[in-house]
Amino acid sequence: MSIIEAITEIPAEHEKNVFGQFDQHIKKIERTLNVTMILRDGTLKIIGDAVNVSKAKEIVQDLVKLSMRGNTIEEQNINYALALTMENTDTGSMVEIDKDCICHTINGKVIKPKTLGQKAYVDAIRNKMIVFGIGPAGTGKTYLAMAVAISAFKNGEVARIILTRPAIEAGEKLGFLPGDLQSKVDPYLRPLYDALYQIMGPDSFAKNMEKGLIEVAPLAYMRGRTLDNAFIILDEAQNTTPAQMKMFLTRIGFGSKVIVTGDSTQKDLPSTQKSGLEIAMKVLKNVEDISFCHLTSKDVVRHPLVQKIVNAYEEYEKKTSAQQRRRQ
16 A cells, blocks of 8 residues: 655635634544645645545545635535545535525525435426425425425416425324414424525515415315415325325326425334325336435435434344344
């Protein structure tokens, strides 16, 4: 194994962003790739095995490009860059992904995909009539879909936005709560409200709600309707029954676009009840203009601990299913 040195430049104004607090970003790259990095006067020297030095240099250069585009480099960026390089995937794709701006929040924050999986998901939403976004918590399934929906609404591509979720416990366990049915199911719809507030702002959201241009409702309210010229998002689809999923998908009218999001590992239905999402994946897999996007733990963009939790549960479920197969 030959030890080599490589040099790359880091502009002084981007050093702190790229290195992270207490140099945590660079230290993580050093540990993972087994290289040593030394910064002097804006010049970063990388020492180690030729292959790993090349990978480290590529990561650092792409992080500098991200920083120059106004991004705050976070641990998620480092983890994803390392994951890409371990798979021998060009980390420069991070910079290309960063160029895709979906819309801005009310505070001016840019909403954009952060991983290749999220980029493929956003592209599918733009190009297909029905898209199923399937993956674990924290992969941005609902948030990105809502960002694209709001962008389409503001650009006049659709006349209204309809957001829906199954409220599977509204009939019984929430019965003690005061108020009408809407008040009882609001806890299930709160995550959708929160995302709308963040992207649109409370005032704009309230005005469009009053006009009926934005509707947030339980899935049961969709029965018997035909939804034309609308952007429709069904969230938590793993909690639908096959009958509910069929009912929902057959509401689609002309000029509409539908996004169905769900995580098959977080099903709240009774153990004997089949999920409408799982049935739809089998029934519709070969239907034209329907896309299935499978996001993974690599696409988690919440706190890094969420990614570790998802991975831990995946490993546990694999071991459990393997043990059950051996017993059978």
